[in-house]
Amino acid sequence: MKRVGLAMVLAGLIAAAAAPAALACWKIAVHDSQTTIAVISPGVATQNGGVLSIRGMVQTSADAATSAFVTGTSTAVINLDLDQATGGGKIWGTETKRPTAYPHGSWRCHFSGTFVNYQWTGKGSCDGIGTLRGWRYTADLAQMDPFVIATGYIFRVGRW
Secondary structure: OHHHHHHHHHHHHHHHHHHHHHHOEEEEEEEEEEEEEEEEEOOEEEEEOOEEEEEEEEEEEEEEEOOOOOOEEEEEEEEEEEEOOOOOEEEEEEEEEEEOOOOOEEEEEEEEEEEEOOEEEEEEEEEEEEOOOOEEEEEEEEEEOOEEEEEEEEEEEOOO
């Protein structure tokens, strides 16, 4: 009986020690104002009726964020379909964010959203690479000319 009791205590101690390491998670709130610096490529624009479609527009932006994990520069590849009569449509694409404070790390992102009255809102999700590997950044996005505003969180899950 003593051996079973001791084995249960040891198993409990091992589980208790492992649980915090397995569940450790940081959550950092981030607010980012992204300003376009340059359109590197206008992409390919086509018109079908009243809908303007753009594929592969490339632009660079400056990120001024509340976290050094995000503040830096970005390059985005943007696609959109915009009904020029109603201002409705869709936008989606990819982005690479390069935070100044982490020169050996970056974010690989994708985003999508909808236009209403010629303004778009959406969601974005980024995975860290390099020194940011294991981190994830998710945000709600809103076009507020001349900015795109991102409000979200950076998460780190792992062993500590």
